[in-house]
Amino acid sequence: MREVEEQLRSEVVRLFAEGAIDLFLGYSSSRVPLRSAACVLHDADGVARLVWNRTCTPNLAALLRELLRSPPGATGDAPPRIGLLAKGCVSRSLVTLMKANQISRESLLIIGVDCPGMIDRHKVAARVGGEIAAAIWSGDDLAVRATGSGEHILSAEDVLLDDCRTCAHPSAVLSDRFLGEPRAPRRDALDDPASSLTEAEPEERWSHFQGEVARCIRCYACREACPNCFCTECFADASDPRWIGVTTDETDLALFHLGRAFHQAGRCVSCGACVSACPLGIDLRMLYEKVNGDVKVRFGTDVGTSLDEPEPLCRFALEDDETFMTEPGKGGRGMGVR
Amino acid sequence: MNERIVPRDAVTEFALRIAPQREIVGPTADRTGIRYDRIEGPFQLCLDAGHGVASPKGVLFPQTEVLFRFPSSEPNETIAEPRERVLFGIRPCDARALALLDRIFQSDGVEDPYFSARYAATTIVSLSCTEPGPACFCTSVGGGPADPAGSDLLLIGIGERLLARPVTQTGRELLESGGDLAQPAASEHVAAAVEAETQATAKIEPVEYPTDLARLAGIFHNTVWDEIAATCIGCGVCTYVCPTCHCFDITDEARRGRGRRVRSWDSCAFPSFTLHGSGRNPRERQAARLRQRILHKFLYGPERYGEALCVGCGRCITGCPTGIDLRSLLEAVTVIMNVEGA
Numbered sequence: 001m002r003e004v005e006e007q008l009r010s011e012v013v014r015l016f017a018e019g020a021i022d023l024f025l026g027y028s029s030s031r032v033p034l035r036s037a038a039c040v041l042h043d044a045d046g047v048a049r050l051v052w053n054r055t056c057t058p059n060l061a062a063l064l065r066e067l068l069r070s071p072p073g074a075t076g077d078a079p080p081r082i083g084l085l086a087k088g089c090v091s092r093s094l095v096t097l098m099k100a101n102q103i104s105r106e107s108l109l110i111i112g113v114d115c116p117g118m119i120d121r122h123k124v125a126a127r128v129g130g131e132i133a134a135a136i137w138s139g140d141d142l143a144v145r146a147t148g149s150g151e152h153i154l155s156a157e158d159v160l161l162d163d164c165r166t167c168a169h170p171s172a173v174l175s176d177r178f179l180g181e182p183r184a185p186r187r188d189a190l191d192d193p194a195s196s197l198t199e200a201e202p203e204e205r206w207s208h209f210q211g212e213v214a215r216c217i218r219c220y221a222c223r224e225a226c227p228n229c230f231c232t233e234c235f236a237d238a239s240d241p242r243w244i245g246v247t248t249d250e251t252d253l254a255l256f257h258l259g260r261a262f263h264q265a266g267r268c269v270s271c272g273a274c275v276s277a278c279p280l281g282i283d284l285r286m287l288y289e290k291v292n293g294d295v296k297v298r299f300g301t302d303v304g305t306s307l308d309e310p311e312p313l314c315r316f317a318l319e320d321d322e323t324f325m326t327e328p329g330k331g332g333r334g335m336g337v338r
Numbered sequence: 339m340n341e342r343i344v345p346r347d348a349v350t351e352f353a354l355r356i357a358p359q360r361e362i363v364g365p366t367a368d369r370t371g372i373r374y375d376r377i378e379g380p381f382q383l384c385l386d387a388g389h390g391v392a393s394p395k396g397v398l399f400p401q402t403e404v405l406f407r408f409p410s411s412e413p414n415e416t417i418a419e420p421r422e423r424v425l426f427g428i429r430p431c432d433a434r435a436l437a438l439l440d441r442i443f444q445s446d447g448v449e450d451p452y453f454s455a456r457y458a459a460t461t462i463v464s465l466s467c468t469e470p471g472p473a474c475f476c477t478s479v480g481g482g483p484a485d486p487a488g489s490d491l492l493l494i495g496i497g498e499r500l501l502a503r504p505v506t507q508t509g510r511e512l513l514e515s516g517g518d519l520a521q522p523a524a525s526e527h528v529a530a531a532v533e534a535e536t537q538a539t540a541k542i543e544p545v546e547y548p549t550d551l552a553r554l555a556g557i558f559h560n561t562v563w564d565e566i567a568a569t570c571i572g573c574g575v576c577t578y579v580c581p582t583c584h585c586f587d588i589t590d591e592a593r594r595g596r597g598r599r600v601r602s603w604d605s606c607a608f609p610s611f612t613l614h615g616s617g618r619n620p621r622e623r624q625a626a627r628l629r630q631r632i633l634h635k636f637l638y639g640p641e642r643y644g645e646a647l648c649v650g651c652g653r654c655i656t657g658c659p660t661g662i663d664l665r666s667l668l669e670a671v672t673v674i675m676n677v678e679g680a
Contacts, residue, residue, distance in 0.1 A: 030661045031663055032655060032661070037660060063569060063571065066571075067568070126369050131472065132472065139486075149387070219577075219578045219605070220573050223657045244598070246602045247402035249402065249600075277573070279370070280392070
């Protein structure tokens with residue numbers, strides 16, 4: 001990653017010099033150990049701040065709409081041309097956003113990279129049992145000093161985000177420039193919806209779900225960190241009609257998370273940005289993997305990998321199996337035409 | 339100063355002994371570090387894993403609170419009979435924050451009866467910090483790792499012992515009830531406490547923040563706010579984990595004349611916070627919302643209460659999903675203010 005980081009910096013300097021971009025959206029170092037920050041550069045001056053490492057968890061595609069809408073310091077009417085760093089999942093988010101007419105291909109200059117997988121800060125915190133006071137990388141090993149519990153040696157593989165563990169497309173699927181060597185899709189991972197919810201008994205699933213969402217403080221970090229959450233007004237915010245209450249009661253929390261999960265079906269690129277964003281470390285992935293996995297199995301889609309293929313839940317074919325409506329309860333499957 | 343010494347391994351016993359008839363709430367182990375929960379027996383208190391993702395403000399100012407039900411004239415149970423509680427083992431920054439909330443919730447001659455009743459029934463026993471967190475900057479905003487503000491009793495960690503320093507009369511009485519678990523402190527213990535505080539203070543990186551209020555007000559329209567908000571995604575993490583953020587919303591949940599009035603936390607980071615019924619939003623952009631949060635803490639707070647509404651706990655920094663660092667924002671604003679502020 002160190003080499004790619006160097007290449008990235010020189011590439012960004014070149015893009016600004018050529019006038020190819022007005023802004024660059026990437027990651028910069030953070031003063032907090034084991035974290036990176038999203039960063040927006042207006043010129044090549046801040047390029048030394050750019051980093052590419054295993055803590056670059058935010059999905060930068062989530063920041064695009066606001067940047068395109070009201071670019072800081074913009075004077076003209078034309079939307080800025082934005083250069084951005086895209087790991088595999090970010091590139092797939094860009095594809096889904098383009099298909100949903102949220103961003104235009106022309107407004108972006110995509111620098112694709114291969115991603116070795118990001119670390120899950122909540123897993124690290126759970127391992128060390130305290131606040132991370134300092135961290136030093138040595139290859140894929142990580143020495144962490146935690147408040148109250150001293151030093152710990154961890155391997156990146158042990159604390160990888162679950163979504164990165166099962167990622168089928170670690171390399172950007174769409175880019176204008178690619179830094180480093182792209183990796184072929186991991187076909188073995190494609191067949192693994194990997195949901196902790198699928199195998200458990202209903203009561204067990206329900207109690208796991210309830211236990212997790214009970215932690216929620218309704219800060220909506222999961223929603224705002226998600227590129228897919230681009231609704232002008234979220235159902236959770238609507239006041240007329242008010243779909244759900246404002247409280248942290250069991251019902252309101254469950255409704256928010258179930259509603260959001262259903263909206264992710266067939267659209268979630270499994271970037272793990274919501275999992276990283278959640279301050280309370282809620283297992284949000286269980287829901288999205290479940291609904292997304294169902295669409296994947298039934299329609300054979302691979303989210304965000306093709307600009308031409310219509311979204312599975314946005315198309316209709318006469319051959320679609322409708323037995324789920326006509327013969328409910330008989331396990332009608334295979335709604336997809338494949 | 340009536341200081342006593344409590345063995346660290348007897349701290350739960352000490353807590354249970356000094357508050358036999360009262361509910362004890364303190365830090366307990368959680369997957370993200372700690373969270374504030376009821377302490378009922380041994381092995382629950384977790385005193386060395388930091389101050390937690392979420393602050394203890396929710397204990398006194400719950401995220402969701404039913405103010406009353408209707409049709410009925412019965413007051414909320416908080417006001418009817420506040421629970422006697424001891425908040426045990428919170429950090430000095432959080433104790434200071436609760437004292438700030440108390441001032442805010444009774445400013446302009448209007449008292450918030452819900453918060454006030456809980457705060458009045460709560461005794462605060464805080465624990466000094468020996469290992470400040472990676473984003474702590476309490477020393478820059480008037481606090482410190484062993485700051486007594488807002489505490490009734492302050493425990494200062496000195497190796498295997500805790501030096502218990504009463505701050506208020508309530509704290510003195512509490513300490514008296516510790517019996518043989520709280521032996522009189524010797525001068526060497528007091529010296530060790532000073533040393534521990536000095537060492538912890540040295541670990542905290544100072545932050546420069548804007549203190550010239552007139553000049554800070556002068557850069558309200560500066561583009562610096564756009565720059566620092568460029569990566570703000572408009573979630574409410576910073577405000578909800580903040581021990582001093584206190585904005586709330588009031589909602590009636592009613593059906594056919596029956597229902598309840600609910601108060602719940604709200605956040606200036608949300609577009610809906612300032613959305614008018616007409617559809618107009620005076621804080622249309624994220625930059626205006628982030629500016630509001632910073633100015634509320636560092637301009638309007640000092641103007642109204644004489645001090646910043648920030649205790650430097652660093653939770654907004656470690657909690658931000660896109661890695662926005664309040665320290666860096668304050669430094670950037672200070673630089674601009676010194677150049678441009680009139």
